[in-house]
Amino acid sequence: MSTINFAAREINCKIVYYGPGMSGKTTNLKFIFGKVPENLRGDMVSLATEDERTLFFDFLPLDLGTVQGFKTRFHLYTVPGQVFYNASRKLILRGVDGIVFVADSAPNRLRANAESMRNLRENLKEYNLSLDDVPLVIQINKRDLPDALPVEMILQVIDPQGRFPYFESVADKGTGVFESLKAASKRVLEKLSQPK
Amino acid sequence: MIEPSLALYGEAFERVGHLLDELLQTTHARYTLLVDRKGFVLAHKEALWAPRPPSLDSIATLIAGNAAATSALAKLLGESQFNELVHQGENVGLYVEGVSTYALMVVIFDGSAPLGRIKLFVKKTIGEVAHILEQEANAPKPDLKLDGDFSSSASALLDDLFG
Numbered sequence: 001m002s003t004i005n006f007a008a009r010e011i012n013c014k015i016v017y018y019g020p021g022m023s024g025k026t027t028n029l030k031f032i033f034g035k036v037p038e039n040l041r042g043d044m045v046s047l048a049t050e051d052e053r054t055l056f057f058d059f060l061p062l063d064l065g066t067v068q069g070f071k072t073r074f075h076l077y078t079v080p081g082q083v084f085y086n087a088s089r090k091l092i093l094r095g096v097d098g099i100v101f102v103a104d105s106a107p108n109r110l111r112a113n114a115e116s117m118r119n120l121r122e123n124l125k126e127y128n129l130s131l132d133d134v135p136l137v138i139q140i141n142k143r144d145l146p147d148a149l150p151v152e153m154i155l156q157v158i159d160p161q162g163r164f165p166y167f168e169s170v171a172d173k174g175t176g177v178f179e180s181l182k183a184a185s186k187r188v189l190e191k192l193s194q195p196k
Numbered sequence: 197m198i199e200p201s202l203a204l205y206g207e208a209f210e211r212v213g214h215l216l217d218e219l220l221q222t223t224h225a226r227y228t229l230l231v232d233r234k235g236f237v238l239a240h241k242e243a244l245w246a247p248r249p250p251s252l253d254s255i256a257t258l259i260a261g262n263a264a265a266t267s268a269l270a271k272l273l274g275e276s277q278f279n280e281l282v283h284q285g286e287n288v289g290l291y292v293e294g295v296s297t298y299a300l301m302v303v304i305f306d307g308s309a310p311l312g313r314i315k316l317f318v319k320k321t322i323g324e325v326a327h328i329l330e331q332e333a334n335a336p337k338p339d340l341k342l343d344g345d346f347s348s349s350a351s352a353l354l355d356d357l358f359g
Contacts, residue, residue: 040357045254045257064350064353064354064357065353068346075236091261179358189346190350
């Protein structure tokens with residue numbers, strides 16, 4: 001549920017980047033941070049270990065501009081992907097409005113993708129939500145790997161029914177990063193204007 | 197809806213702002229914020245004499261993250277949550293207290309403000325703020341007309357920004 005602040009005429013939405021460890025969630029945010037003009041974004045907050053693995057979350061506030069008199073802002077978060085950080089991962093999902101699921105194309109991470117999607121479903125369930133309640137976009141990252149698995153194979157594992165839009169990406173080069181964010185944002189804003 | 201979502205506007209917003217201002221004066225703290233548990237700033241006030249605060253979005257996000265983490269910790273210890281958190285550094289301190297289920301009251305202070313005084317007045321203010329939030333939560337929501345136009349102008353904006 002987005003927070004709508006009538007006094008400041010602001011709509012605030014929370015988008016969470018989810019996915020297995022090392023799939024490129026933080027890289028997505030870093031690329032966005034680097035490319036969006038300074039007046040449209042706030043500071044990026046990263047709670048990471050010394051080797052730059054996300055420990056708690058990364059955070060990036062983003063100003064979209066004004067839509068029908070409402071200043072629209074997105075708060076982008078990533079979760080720590082490593083399996084044993086589930087407690088903090090679950091906390092970040094609080095109040096989520098949209099999800100970008102970042103999947104890894106490496107052959108040895110196929111199972112991790114499936115595991116992470118299952119974990120997402122379970123964590124949402126604890127907030128009484130299902131994957132149908134939250135706009136979700138899949139980003140299949142690391143397409144530049146020489147041994148990258150075919151897209152269909154990865155989708156077969158994380159979205160066998162083909163319910164969600166997906167984008168191929170190479171996050172460290174920026175390919176597909178804005179496309180996924182844009183698709184997720186659109187779906188979040190569309191949901192806002194739908195009658196409840 | 198995952199969290200109770202609350203928007204402050206109009207008269208309630210003014211009243212909360214006024215309470216935060218009073219709190220600054222009585223405690224001599226630097227900044228006070230009302231942050232919801234998702235990390236969005238609902239209202240904030242700064243003392244005129246205080247230096248410019250660091251990014252309020254970052255503060256709010258970290259406070260909400262921290263409160264969420266400590267309440268998970270509290271649950272492990274058999275409490276539903278910890279009501280107050282104090283962080284004291286060499287020069288600056290931070291006092292956080294939950295305001296019913298909706299929000300967190302944050303006070304940032306330096307050596308010129310005694311902690312005991314802050315605790316005392318925050319508790320008093322929280323009662324009043326909680327009362328306002330409670331009324332807001334039960335009040336009918338204003339009709340927000342977000343129709344097809346909203347979608348299309350939002351997506352035009354996204355096209356602009358992301359190409």
